[in-house]
Amino acid sequence: MEIGIVAPINWTNPGIPIDGVDYMKQIKNIASFNDDLNFFILNFESIKEDGDVIFYDINKNEIGNGKIEDFCLIHFLDFEPSNNISESLVQKWHRINSKLKQFEEKKILTINSVKLINYCFEKKYLTEIKDDEVNFIQTRILKSGTNFEKIKQEYRNGSFIIKPLNGESGNYVFEIESISIENYLKMCDQSENLIIQPFRKEVQNGEYSMLFFREKYCHAIVRTPVNIKKLLPPKFNITKYIPSTKEIEVGNKIFSLFPEKLDIFRVDFIKAKKEILIMEVESVDPFHYVIENFREYSEKIGAFYKMILN
Incomplete structure (x- = not known):
């Protein structure tokens, strides 16, 4: 079974990590614990109107060419940045959406549907979902x-x-x-x-993130800002977090309230006066914050891929 993962790597020299997350290492680790799956990293920027795509074959350690419909499942782990430094945020998302439409038109199985990705991108859930058990930040x-x-x-x-x-x-x-x-x-x-x-000043005490594979809780972290100057792009210390039963139940409730079934999603929240205040539900390439127990995470995500395919 061929799994295509969209993630930025150094396409000029795949062995050398680019700035930020080393997705090559991360995906190779996932592959090492899932021998029955074949993993390919897709060059999202290379996708043409006819579906042609450049990929990196994890098993063969080489770059190749194919079609996006060649893959049984596509996971948008992280969209690649544009080479155009003058590109605005709205231009970036128009560019991404123009390519996402191909996956929808070709009816390719994706982790989180294109429709759901757009719903989350537009942050509609912050104003549309109303429930007594889920407290979203006023928006x-x-x-x-x-x-x-x-x-x-x-x-x-x-x-x-x-x-x-x-x-x-x-x-x-x-x-x-x-x-x-x-x-x-x-x-x-x-x-x-x-x-x-x-x-919300409570953000300065830490923002919590829980990762879910559908209704199954995977793991959680807390990001504590190092610089607490108001509104500056923050730097964080990231540590493992063990959520309460109530917090996990809130994540499951969010899963049930969305208009479509979330495959992989992350719930970001703060603690405000003993309440769980949801800041964001991230399904558009949600960063997974794997800081330990990589084998357990790799086995869980591999099992999830197989469950989706079966």
């Missing part, structure tokens, strides 16, 4: 270019942040009280929609 989504002074006036009392809907890595996050018109316009250039949320 408002509005169009980029909404009158600047009106926003400043409406949110003049209290501490609120504004950021691009499709933001990442803590970039372009501003406090409404102090944002300038120049920064507001720069942010609007990045995204078609913006998010307004209250700033």
